[in-house]
Amino acid sequence: MQVDKIRGHQTEQLIEAVLALKDKEEAYRFFDDLCTISEIQSMSQRLEVAHMLRMKKTYEKIKNETGASTATISRVRRCLNYGNDAYDAMLERLYPDEKPFELPKD
Incomplete structure (x- = not known):
């Protein structure tokens, strides 16, 4: 693991x-x-990026709405694709009515 x-x-x-x-x-x-305010904001931002990726938002839309860099968006996407499935588990609990989708593997 x-x-x-x-x-x-x-x-x-x-x-x-x-x-x-x-x-x-x-x-x-x-x-x-x-945590510092910056650390809390960074963690919160990554969770929102994961949520938006699950909702099929584009990198550009995610960048514009969250202020996340493309490097951060890419890192979160890698975690969604190859991580421990923790983002998915938490987002399913936070948004049980949303229909998850399968991210295309790189």
Whole structure:
């Protein structure tokens, strides 16, 4: 599994902390303390890029609407195509009524 490369004591502690969050407000406070605004915005942007890729939006439209670079869009697309399917799992939970589609493999 690809996630083995990030496993370790510190990462384990972080994952446990995220799983222990009780509600959205607590999550906002935790991430505000843990991350810079830029880091939070980058993670949020990547999730939105993944959502837009799943909805068959073009790179140009994604770039214009999110401000993401084409390098970021390409990286997210690689994760959608060859990653751990985590983006898909989370987006299916966030948007259960949307019909997912199969991204063409490069």
